[in-house]
Structures are given as structure tokens and as C-alpha cells.
Amino acid sequence: MALYHKVKRELIADIQSGKFLLDKPLPNESDLAARFGISIGTLRRAVDELVSEHVLLRQQGRGTFVGQLDQERFMYQFFKLESEDGIREFPHSELIDFDTARANSEESASLGLRGNPKVFRIKNLLLLQGKPVVFDRITLSCALFPSLNQEQFVQRSGTIYDLFQREFGVTVVGADERTRAILADEEAASVLQIPIGSPVLRVTRIARTFNQQPAELRISIINSQAHELVSNTNPKS
Amino acid sequence: MALYHKVKRELIADIQSGKFLLDKPLPNESDLAARFGISIGTLRRAVDELVSEHVLLRQQGRGTFVGQLDQERFMYQFFKLESEDGIREFPHSELIDFDTARANSEESASLGLRGNPKVFRIKNLLLLQGKPVVFDRITLSCALFPSLNQEQFVQRSGTIYDLFQREFGVTVVGADERTRAILADEEAASVLQIPIGSPVLRVTRIARTFNQQPAELRISIINSQAHELVSNTNPKS
DNA sequence: AAGTGGTCTAGACCACTTG
DNA sequence: AAGTGGTCTAGACCACTTT
Numbered sequence: 001m002a003l004y005h006k007v008k009r010e011l012i013a014d015i016q017s018g019k020f021l022l023d024k025p026l027p028n029e030s031d032l033a034a035r036f037g038i039s040i041g042t043l044r045r046a047v048d049e050l051v052s053e054h055v056l057l058r059q060q061g062r063g064t065f066v067g068q069l070d071q072e073r074f075m076y077q078f079f080k081l082e083s084e085d086g087i088r089e090f091p092h093s094e095l096i097d098f099d100t101a102r103a104n105s106e107e108s109a110s111l112g113l114r115g116n117p118k119v120f121r122i123k124n125l126l127l128l129q130g131k132p133v134v135f136d137r138i139t140l141s142c143a144l145f146p147s148l149n150q151e152q153f154v155q156r157s158g159t160i161y162d163l164f165q166r167e168f169g170v171t172v173v174g175a176d177e178r179t180r181a182i183l184a185d186e187e188a189a190s191v192l193q194i195p196i197g198s199p200v201l202r203v204t205r206i207a208r209t210f211n212q213q214p215a216e217l218r219i220s221i222i223n224s225q226a227h228e229l230v231s232n233t234n235p236k237s
Numbered sequence: 238m239a240l241y242h243k244v245k246r247e248l249i250a251d252i253q254s255g256k257f258l259l260d261k262p263l264p265n266e267s268d269l270a271a272r273f274g275i276s277i278g279t280l281r282r283a284v285d286e287l288v289s290e291h292v293l294l295r296q297q298g299r300g301t302f303v304g305q306l307d308q309e310r311f312m313y314q315f316f317k318l319e320s321e322d323g324i325r326e327f328p329h330s331e332l333i334d335f336d337t338a339r340a341n342s343e344e345s346a347s348l349g350l351r352g353n354p355k356v357f358r359i360k361n362l363l364l365l366q367g368k369p370v371v372f373d374r375i376t377l378s379c380a381l382f383p384s385l386n387q388e389q390f391v392q393r394s395g396t397i398y399d400l401f402q403r404e405f406g407v408t409v410v411g412a413d414e415r416t417r418a419i420l421a422d423e424e425a426a427s428v429l430q431i432p433i434g435s436p437v438l439r440v441t442r443i444a445r446t447f448n449q450q451p452a453e454l455r456i457s458i459i460n461s462q463a464h465e466l467v468s469n470t471n472p473k474s
Numbered sequence: 475a476a477g478t479g480g481t482c483t484a485g486a487c488c489a490c491t492t493g
Numbered sequence: 494a495a496g497t498g499g500t501c502t503a504g505a506c507c508a509c510t511t512t
Contacts, residue, residue: 002481028497039483044498053472060498061491077470082415174471178319180461181418181436199418199436208471224417231468233314234411234445235290239500265478276502281479297479298510 007036007046012210015055015066018169025063026056055173069161069172078161078175078207081133081227091126091134093160096191098122098150100142107139110206110217118142122153125191133227135191139217144170161207170215175207179229188221201229244273244283249447252292252303255406262300263293292410306398306409315398315412315444318370318464328363328371330397333428335359335387337379344376347443347454355379359390362428370464372428376454381407398444407452412444416466425458438466 020026027035033043047064050056054073057065067073071090082088102116111119119139126134138160140148145168156163164170182202189196201222209215222229257263264272270280284301287293291310294302304310308327319325339353348356356376363371375397377385382405393400401407419439426433438459446452459466 004481025497030497039485041484042482045481049472055472058498059491060489061496063491063497174469176467176469176471178465178467179416179438180465181438181459182461183436199420201416201418201438204465212471222418224419228415228417228441230413230415232411232413234413234449235286235292241500262478267478276504278503279501282500295479296510297508298477300478300510 003038004042004045004049007038007043008049010036011046011050012055015171016169016210020066022066022068022166025065028063053173055171069159069165071159074159074161078172080230081128081222082230083128083227089128091128092130094125094127095150095154096123096125096135098153103139103141107217111139111141111214113141113143120145120148123191128227131226132192133223135188135221137219140215144168144215164215171209172207172215173209175205177206178204184221184223192221192223194223194225198223198225200224203229240275241279241282241286244275244280245286247273248283248287249292252408253406253447257303259303259305259403262302265300290410292408306396306402308396311396311398315409317467318365318459319467320365320464326365328365329367331362331364332387332391333360333362333372335390340376340378344454348376348378348451350378350380357382357385360428365464368463369429370460372425372458374456377452381405381452401452408446409444409452410446412442414443415441421458421460429458429460431460431462435460435462437461440466 014020026032029040029043029047033040036043047056047058051058054067054077057067059065075088075090079091099121100118101121103111103113103119104116107119108114108116119141122136122138122140124136124138125132126136142148145164148168152167153163161172164172180202181199184192184194184196184198184200186196188200189198192200194200201220201224203220203222205216205218205220206214207216207218251257263269266277266280266284270277273280284293284295288295291304291314294304296302312325312327316328336358337355338358340348340350340356341353344356345351345353356378359373359375359377361373361375362369363373379385382401385405389404390397390400398409401409417439418436421429421431421433421435421437423433425437426435429437431437438457438461440457440459442453442455442457443451444453444455
């Protein structure tokens with residue numbers, strides 16, 4: 001395996017262990033290279049990849065920082081809803097239900113759990129311009145988020161993933177999503193304030209931390225009447 | 238602007254002008270660097286980016302090639318339908334209709350055309366395991382694909398984008414997509430052999446060539462009963 | 475054996491931010 | 494002015510494919 005790849009893994013381990021503080025820059029590139037006993041070019045290559053994955057953030061003249069799961073990144077990477085006229089807006093969040101239960105088989109499989117361990121089941125609503133648009137059912141392993149409770153969830157100041165990172169050291173770096181069109185059932189229709197049987201998007205997301213470890217299962221029911229899921233496969237050019 | 242960025246643009250110009258043959262390797266990296274009067278590291282950086290955008294393809298020991306829009310890349314970048322059990326399959330294609338018309342305003346806006354110039358309107362069906370799954374309505378500017386005709390479209394040997402590249406020098410490098418859930422109208426229901434009013438995905442894609450130039454407008458109606466749209470935002474790690 | 479891309483080095487100098 | 498990341502160089506050596 002290439003040297004820069006090993007260095008990259010070591011940097012990830014340092015991030016996970018909390019060795020780098022979230023609001024302070026990492027050591028500068030010369031120091032890091034010296035610490036690893038490699039040339040600066042190789043160090044830069046490892047950091048380059050982590051930056052391209054949004055795990056690190058470089059700012060010329062200031063330093064290199066651990067990537068925060070703040071609003072901006074959430075909108076960029078995980079919340080890709082846009083109104084027809086192309087306007088994107090950070091959603092307002094409303095907790096509907098917070099519960100613990102035993103994982104069913106789908107949840108266990110998605111989260112990579114064995115048996116039927118305890119999980120949190122959270123129902124949450126996202127609103128845009130005051131109107132309900134996304135109904136999320138979130139499943140989290142209690143083992144991964146041991147002290148999580150409803151108050152902490154509701155009182156969080158930033159995004160949900162920011163809470164995961166700051167309070168539990170779980171850094172969500174990406175997700176797999178599967179999308180289909182279905183008809184709204186009674187619960188979804190009621191929450192989204194649309195007629196039963198309306199066409200809605202159903203997005204199943206498995207959010208992952210480093211090494212493809214699953215951290216969250218989220219099933220989103222989206223009213224796409226006034227908003228669309230956007231994606232692009234364009235180079236920056 | 239950085240030197241490697243200029244070199245990248247020159248390489249793109251060479252690809253567009255047909256200077257590099259599709260099935261032969263580019264000059265090796267030392268030669269290219271010498272030709273541009275730059276160091277090999279800088280040349281590699283320009284090529285690195287084009288490789289990451291799938292415009293070029295490097296093969297150690299063999300050489301660097303222009304990225305072909307073949308089945309493999311089509312499946313990887315543009316056809317992200319997967320059955321529930323995770324199986325992906327290259328679809329069979331069936332032409333439904335091939336026509337020319339004046340662009341409507343949506344088509345003009347999407348394709349960056351002025352006025353209401355002539356366009357091709359193509360209706361096409363994609364089948365998986367013999368069953369209709371995707372109903373595509375494709376709009377192309379006649380100006381960009383001057384000699385295109387129905388026979389050529391039907392007789393093509395590879396993907397549609399491969400035809401664009403080989404016959405018209407139009408290299409599709411990416412696309413913007415917007416997805417929503419709707420109810421199948423009469424035409425879509427008939428083509429997809431599902432009841433009218435079934436929930437389906439509606440994906441509006443604008444495929445682009447270099448410099449974000451739009452090349453194709455495609456509206457896909459997808460029966461997501463047995464297949465899902467997949468996407469992921471994961472690093473390779 | 476010859477030719478290709480892949481990795482790594484050890485520097486120089488530039489652009490940007492902060493004190 | 495000092496410190497950071499950003500670009501570029503000129504080479505060495507390795508891994509892989511082809512002849």
C-alpha cells in the first residue's frame with residue numbers, strides 16, 4: 001500500500017481520537033511531514049484526498065481544519081432539496097417522536113448490528129418556508145450513541161450530524177441512498193399535510209463514518225410537489 | 238490562473254478537436270510535459286483532474302486514453318438503477334418515436350438555445366430483464382447533431398452517449414438531474430405497462446459537455462416498483 | 475528489455491491571512 | 494513580518510504491461 005495512503009489512515013485515526021481540536025488548525029504541513037518522517041509532497045497528497053472527501057478543510061494563509069458538519073456542509077452534501085426556481089434553504093426541524101426499541105431485521109442489517117440490540121427510533125419533520133416537506137424516520141444504534149436523549153436531540157444547536165460529531169465523536173463522511181416513488185400512507189400524509197395516496201419520494205439513506213461503518217439509517221418521505229431532489233455528476237471544469 | 242489549469246484546458250481542446258484518437262494512447266507523460274514546456278509533475282496534475290472527471294483514463298504500463306462513453310461508464314455514471322437485491326444490469330433499448338420539431342421554451346432554456354430552433358425529439362424505452370422500466374423523452378439540438386437520423390440512432394452499436402462522441406465529437410462529461418415523484422399519465426402508463434396513476438419517478442436530466450455546455454435534455458419516467466435510483470456520497474476510504 | 479504510468483523526494487517560490 | 498497553504502520543478506526509483 002502506498003505511503004500517502006498509510007499517512008491518510010493515520011490522520012483519520014487522529015481525527016477520530018479527538019487529537020485534533022475542532023476549532024483549531026492542525027499542525028502545519030512541514031511539521032506534519034516531519035512528524036510522519038515523509039516529504040511535504042507526500043503529506044500533501046494524503047491531505048489532498050481528505051480535503052476532497054470534506055474530512056479536512058484547507059484555508060490558505062490560515063491553516064488546515066477538521067471538516068465541520070455544519071449547515072453549509074449539510075446543505076451541500078446531504079440536503080439536496082431545491083424548489084423549482086432553484087432556491088435552496090436550510091430547513092426548520094421539528095421532533096415528532098423519540099423512542100427506544102429493539103432493532104428489526106432491516107435496521108440490524110442496515111446498521112451492521114448483530115441480533116436485535118437496542119436502537120433509538122426518531123421521527124422528525126423538516127419544514128421549508130413553514131411547510132412540512134420531509135418526514136424522516138431515523139434509526140440509531142444505542143451502542144454508538146450511548147447517552148443520547150430526547151432533550152439533547154431537541155436542544156442541539158446545529159445539524160444532527162454536527163451533534164453526532166461533537167458529542168459522540170461519530171463523523172459522518174458520506175451516505176448511500178436509494179430512491180423510489182410511492183404513495184403516501186396515512187401517517188406520512190398526516191404529517192406532511194397532503195392527501196393519502198399522493199405521490200412522494202422515499203429515500204433510504206445509510207449514513208456512514210470512516211471505513212464504511214454505518215452510523216445512521218434514515219428513511220425520508222418527501223413531498224416533491226414544490227421541491228425536487230437535485231444531484232449532479234459534473235466536474236468543476 | 239494556475240499553469241496546470243491552463244494545460245488541462247489545452248488537453249480538453251485537443252480531445253474536442255479529435256487530435257487524440259479514441260483507441261490509441263496519448264503521448265506519454267514525459268513527451269506531453271516537454272511539449273507543453275512544463276515539468277512532469279505539473280503535467281500529471283492536469284491529467285489527474287481529467288482522470289478524476291473520467292475524461293481521461295490511465296492504465297499503468299499501457300498509457301493514457303480518452304475516456305470512452307461505453308457501457309461500463311454509462312452504468313457507473315449515468316444509469317444508476319438497481320433492483321432491490323442490489324443487481325445492476327445494462328438495459329435493452331427500444332426506440333418508440335423519432336421526430337423533429339421546433340423547441341418549446343423549456344427545451345430552449347434547458348439546452349441554452351435562442352429562439353425556437355429545430356430539435357430532435359426522441360422517445361425511447363429501456364427494459365431490464367425484458368420488462369419496461371424507463372421511458373425517456375430526449376431532446377437534442379439539430380444544430381449540435383446535424384446529420385443525426387433515425388436509422389443511425391437505432392443502428393448504433395454502443396450507448397447513446399458513445400454515438401454522440403464518436404459521430405459528432407460531443408463528449409458528455411456530466412449531468413444535472415432533478416427528481417420528483419409523480420403519478421403516471423396515460424402515455425407513460427401505457428409504455429411502462431402499469432396502471433394509470435401509479436407512482437413513478439420523474440428525472441429531468443441536462444447532460445453537459447465541456448464548459449458546462451448543455452448537450453441533451455432527457456426526461457425519464459421510471460417505474461420504481463422493482464428498481465431503485467441509487468446514489469452515494471462516499472469517499473473511497 | 476523497453477516503455478508506460480505510480481510514488482516519493484527536497485527543495486524553490488508565490489498567494490493569502492494574521493498580528 | 495511571519496506563518497500558512499498553493500504551485501512548480503527536476504529528478505529518482507517502483508510497478509505494471511507489452512514486445
